[in-house]
Amino acid sequence: MKPSDFRSDTVTHPTEEMYRAMRDAPLGDDILGDDPTVRKLEALAAERTGKEAALFVPSGSMSNTIAIRVQTTPGDAVLLEEWNHSLNFEAGAPAAVCGVITRTYPSNQGVPEVDDVISRVFPGSLHTPATRLLVIENTHNLHGGAVVPPARVRELYEAAKERGLAVHLDGARLFNAAVALGVDAREITRHADTVNFCLSKGLSCPVGSLFCGPRPLVDHGRRFRKTLGGAMRQAGILAACGIVALETMIARLADDHRHARALAEGLARVPGAILDPADVRTNIVMLRLDGPPSRYGRLQEGLKQRGVLGNVVAGRMFRFVTHRHVGPADVERALGAVAEVVPKL
Ligand SMILES: Cc1ncc(COP(=O)(O)O)c(C=O)c1O
Missing domain, CATH: 3.40.640.10 (Type I PLP-dependent aspartate aminotransferase-like (Major domain))
Structure with a gap:
């Protein structure tokens, strides 16, 4: 897949x-x-x-x-x-x-x-x-x-x-x-x-x-x-x-923004996640976690094993970017993976 x-x-x-x-x-x-x-x-x-x-x-x-x-x-x-x-x-x-x-x-x-x-x-x-x-x-x-x-x-x-x-x-x-x-x-x-x-x-x-x-x-x-x-x-x-x-290609950017917002709303429900979905206005979602910064690297690895790719940014946050090749099913997959991985970090 x-x-x-x-x-x-x-x-x-x-x-x-x-x-x-x-x-x-x-x-x-x-x-x-x-x-x-x-x-x-x-x-x-x-x-x-x-x-x-x-x-x-x-x-x-x-x-x-x-x-x-x-x-x-x-x-x-x-x-x-x-x-x-x-x-x-x-x-x-x-x-x-x-x-x-x-x-x-x-x-x-x-x-x-x-x-x-x-x-x-x-x-x-x-x-x-x-x-x-x-x-x-x-x-x-x-x-x-x-x-x-x-x-x-x-x-x-x-x-x-x-x-x-x-x-x-x-x-x-x-x-x-x-x-x-x-x-x-x-x-x-x-x-x-x-x-x-x-x-x-x-x-x-x-x-x-x-x-x-x-x-x-x-x-x-x-x-x-x-x-x-x-x-x-x-x-x-x-x-x-x-x-x-x-x-x-410009009008369709609104789809990316909608997917980013849906992702942010789901992420905000994960215990230990620090983000306010209302801050997500466009296609980038920055997830912060409580605890030590080393958790971001482990999050990246855990998500990758579950087929979800994202980036650690500046060693202190995790970035998801939405675009034409990710849709609602990818958002669901990402949320499922984050919910599984974060408690184990
Ligand atoms: C705000 C901003 N400016 C400039 C750039 C640089 O673009 P490029 O990767 O084409 O050099 C980027 C790339 O992500 C960006 O996010």
Whole structure:
């Protein structure tokens, strides 16, 4: 029997329509600038985020690195939430590739207070780094797919602008946020200068993310993508999937959110589980257990033996992610396995 794979929404495979689109896509050489399918995807991404231009890149990590690189110079400071993806999971790219100082701000389960962010801006002086960029992650992965409400994004944006900071939105799961809020994604992206979103997660594409923003920054990013070795040739094969994703795969994210909520409600009934199902707004469920952190590794192993896959995150919580390949039967299987394993930990 196939495992129920809750490790990540990145495990999703292309749909039949994507395979057809790949086969039929008109192709060129994107480095020479003439792949029509890449151009079409980039235009669509710019339109869907309300930005002037967009750049197709191989990964969300590269998109975020480009965002930082084109909006800072080495020695500048960037403000990131303490569990932000670029800070914790992009192998040190902000420092290694962009040469920036990272300064963290706290949040209440992924939703920051404006004062907490602004208090991290270095005072302008000869001695201090210049604080140039604020990064907001929405949805917030490590905070269980938390959604930062558009009103808070606007307040953060306005406070950043008063202090001359640019704002980058890491919207790897931007469309999960939009679907959870019942708003057009542009309601979220309008209060950001640049945006990353990923095709390769719940939208089921095999590869790819989009860096979106004003044309001069996207042009700069296009050059820097080359520096990083991220420019691709017949990338239209991949872009074709992205077009299908943006046209057909967004509304169904609501199913993933429903399954995540059902999972969270079941998990909350397990003795020793620490989670509030009301915090689960999108497709990520973070389970905490009372007792020592070593229990998470044993939970992972016990679930695996029962055909249920998930991840230990940061050694202190267990993550389940819902996506197109897990449904109600997988949720039931996971709940049964957790109920069996947890008492034995
Ligand atoms: C919030 C967030 N940003 C960026 C990324 C990086 O995306 P990629 O794995 O395509 O580099 C991820 C990946 O999970 C993510 O969750």
